[in-house]
Amino acid sequence: TPDLGLLFSAIATPVTPAGELDEVAARDLADRHVDVGVEGLYCGGSSGEGLLLGVDERQRLLAAVAEGAAGRIPVVAHVGTLSTRDSIALARHAEDVGAVAVSMIPPIYYKFSPAEVAAHYRAVMDAVGIPMIIYNIPQFTGQDLDAGNELLADERVVGVKYTAHSMYQLERIARHHPRLQLVNGFDEAFLPSLAAGATGSIGTTISMQVDAFKAVRAHFRAGRPDEARRFQERINDAIETLVEVGVFPAAKWVEAELSGLPLGPCRAPFQPVPEEATGRLRELVATVTAT
Numbered sequence: 528t529p530d531l532g533l534l535f536s537a538i539a540t541p542v543t544p545a546g547e548l549d550e551v552a553a554r555d556l557a558d559r560h561v562d563v564g565v566e567g568l569y570c571g572g573s574s575g576e577g578l579l580l581g582v583d584e585r586q587r588l589l590a591a592v593a594e595g596a597a598g599r600i601p602v603v604a605h606v607g608t609l610s611t612r613d614s615i616a617l618a619r620h621a622e623d624v625g626a627v628a629v630s631m632i633p634p635i636y637y638k639f640s641p642a643e644v645a646a647h648y649r650a651v652m653d654a655v656g657i658p659m660i661i662y663n664i665p666q667f668t669g670q671d672l673d674a675g676n677e678l679l680a681d682e683r684v685v686g687v688k689y690t691a692h693s694m695y696q697l698e699r700i701a702r703h704h705p706r707l708q709l710v711n712g713f714d715e716a717f718l719p720s721l722a723a724g725a726t727g728s729i730g731t732t733i734s735m736q737v738d739a740f741k742a743v744r745a746h747f748r749a750g751r752p753d754e755a756r757r758f759q760e761r762i763n764d765a766i767e768t769l770v771e772v773g774v775f776p777a778a779k780w781v782e783a784e785l786s787g788l789p790l791g792p793c794r795a796p797f798q799p800v801p802e803e804a805t806g807r808l809r810e811l812v813a814t815v816t817a818t
């Protein structure tokens with residue numbers, strides 16, 4: 528079972544100026560994340576614009592990211608789609624290129640029944656030998672994962688990426704499923720999620736302020752909640768700006784500045800960062816570089 532008590536960057540997906548997947552930049556970005564101290568990579572999720580990519584692009588992306596990580600840190604592959612067939616193809620490929628686990632949002636759009644959603648997860652788990660991390664993000668999927676969900680009892684499910692704000696619900700999942708590893712999915716809630724039972728975190732902003740995340744964790748574990756909160760505040764000052772500008776395009780812009788890599792814009796319908804916002808993002812780059 529992979530250790531999920533780590534800081535995973537939800538790595539961005541680089542594209543060329545013409546909008547094509549840039550595998551070279553993807554490999555280099557993964558390599559950079561290892562260098563700055565990120566402890567794991569989460570590929571093709573929300574920040575990675577996985578749902579805006581085709582199946583073939585997602586496979587090429589994951590292969591490039593895995594090559595960049597080169598076995599130094601674990602790679603988790605997000606393989607959620609709304610088609611069981613496509614998710615199986617992505618999951619099999621993920622296993623082939625060495626991902627330690629797959630992760631999935633539930634299938635969206637058709638309002639599938641709980642039985643259909645469970646069958647979707649089980650079909651993907653049946654197809655591979657690596658475990659599953661359920662990705663709960665009700666604000667985007669319209670489906671919430673409560674502690675009573677039957678999938679949580681499936682031993683192939685090793686963790687939940689919990690991108691929701693109910694710390695009660697997170698604590699209940701931890702309480703009723705002590706076997707599961709819970710991974711926070713809102714960077715701004717890292718500290719409270721640790722108190723509720725999460726161990727790791729997967730997020731958009733981890734790679735740009737990984738030392739602050741490590742400080743939150745270290746102070747929390749050492750029983751220094753006030754010190755931990757100082758670092759969570761620092762993280763959240765950055766998040767506040769990113770969210771005001773539009774978190775995914777803004778974070779990709781900042782990441783390009785920090786890495787010096789050509790990441791390109793987010794794919795449409797996302798719009799490029801507006802010119803008038805770049806001054807604030809430059810200040811953010813200066814702040815996170817200084818601390």
Ligand code: NAY
Pocket residue numbers: 537569572573574575664690712713714715729730731732766770774
């Ligand atoms: C993913 O799949 O990309 C993630 O794990 C990122 C999770 C992000 N959630 C959302 C809803 O955007 O990192 C967070 C988020 O960007 C951050 O907390 C700021 O709100």
